[in-house]
Amino acid sequence: MSRHTAAGLANLEVLDTTLRDLASSDPAIRVLTADSRISGRLGPFAREFPDRLVELGIAEQNLVGVAAGLASCGMKPFVISPACFLTARALEQIKVDVGYSGTAVRLVGISAGISYGALGASHHSIADYAALRAIPGIPVVAPADNCEAEAAIRLAAATDGPLYIRLGKRALACVHGPTSEPVAIEHATRLRTGDDIGIIATGETVGIALEAAEALALGGVEATVVSMPMVRPLDTATLFGVARRVGGLIVAEEHSVHGGLGEACAAALMTEGIPVRFRALGIPDEPIVNGPQLDVLAHYGIGPEQLAALARELLV
Structure with missing residues (x-):
């Protein structure tokens, strides 16, 4: 049952609550971040599962490589980083270590699109669909609201392969309206x-x-x-x-x-x-x-x- 049908939850809050729920029954779940501000926003997850969140610092290429290694050892890593850096700076690692290798790394690009609008082109992520659509084997998901975001995270956890979830920054109204049923995102x-x-x-x-x-x-x-x-x-x-x-x-x-x-x-x-x-x-x-x-x-x-x-x- 979705717990995110109301407006007001930002992407990291939805990530935190959903990942905590998944991790409570799946010991393979791991969370990797590349910015202490992100890991700080995932504080509830870190407090509940202190040995399952790894902060690698601002090193996106290393972030993806470490996640691929964990996935190859049977873990289920979720990589969380600003989309502009994750899909550009670490594109080669995504291409080789994840896409071409078919490694089950769950890539989560946050503050995507022009969420960082005032920070300029270096922080815009408006080429991530194009880049990842050109790499074989990586589904690309862009949730419209909290309901779809939760569904995307759960789909990623259940998928034995790579997947890219693109999230914005601001809290969104639920476009699906009040619902007690999970939202399916595999289809429009x-x-x-x-x-x-x-x-x-x-x-x-x-x-x-x-x-x-x-x-x-x-x-x-x-x-x-x-x-x-x-x-x-x-x-x-x-x-x-x-x-x-x-x-x-x-x-x-x-x-x-x-x-x-x-x-x-x-x-x-x-x-x-x-x-x-x-x-x-x-x-x-x-x-x-x-x-x-x-x-x-x-x-x-x-x-x-x-x-x-x-x-x-x-x-x-």
């Missing part, structure tokens, strides 16, 4: 149904898509909104079903327009031969501006009002 979820426009989103853009759909409904435009947490492998059945039903389709993501969910959906639709008016909405191919996360997203058209305006334009 239709959160709203309408025949005019389809909006497929992943991660934190799902909430924005739902707000845009509400604004569209006020003007008589009904939208289907889909949460697509699995960026890879892609739920093509849901994608094709929505595309065949609506008059236009928008894919929204907090990622570069190159190599992310938008390109994956476009390629799948073209390969299947499904004709639909289509737009991929993400960070464009230009030096990214800096500032608060939601302001930066709005600057690039990834806000409720801008997304609703794009939908209306697509239907003209």
Whole structure:
């Protein structure tokens, strides 16, 4: 049963409570971090399982290598580090020690996308989908809320192979609403149904898509909104079903327009031969501006009002 149906829990709180629950019945669970601020935020886990949390300091390449070694010895390591450093600085280790080797390392990139908006491009993580989608054997998951985050962590623990979970920084409202049933993230979820426009989103853009759909409904435009947490492998059945039903389709993501969910959906639709008016909405191919996360997203058209305006334009 999900304990994270309400808003207000940030990603590290969800990680901590879920990992503690898993570790209580699975002695193989290990947590590795590369920043003392992260391990400090996982204080409840550290106090309950002091011999199962390892802080390696700011050394992401070593972090992944140590985790791969633990996995090869039968442990279930969860690697937790800011996504911008984990998927860039340690990309070779992820490629060789995890992906190519098929090692069951659970990679958790926190404060992803432009969560560190004011800190500049060095702290933005808008190429992680592209990088990891190009490495064989690593599923890529971007939860939209606390319910999906908990489901992703539990899926990772139960998966005998590598997996990348991408989490933001701020606390999120639960897009699935109150539920006593676990949320399944292996497939996409239709959160709203309408025949005019389809909006497929992943991660934190799902909430924005739902707000845009509400604004569209006020003007008589009904939208289907889909949460697509699995960026890879892609739920093509849901994608094709929505595309065949609506008059236009928008894919929204907090990622570069190159190599992310938008390109994956476009390629799948073209390969299947499904004709639909289509737009991929993400960070464009230009030096990214800096500032608060939601302001930066709005600057690039990834806000409720801008997304609703794009939908209306697509239907003209």
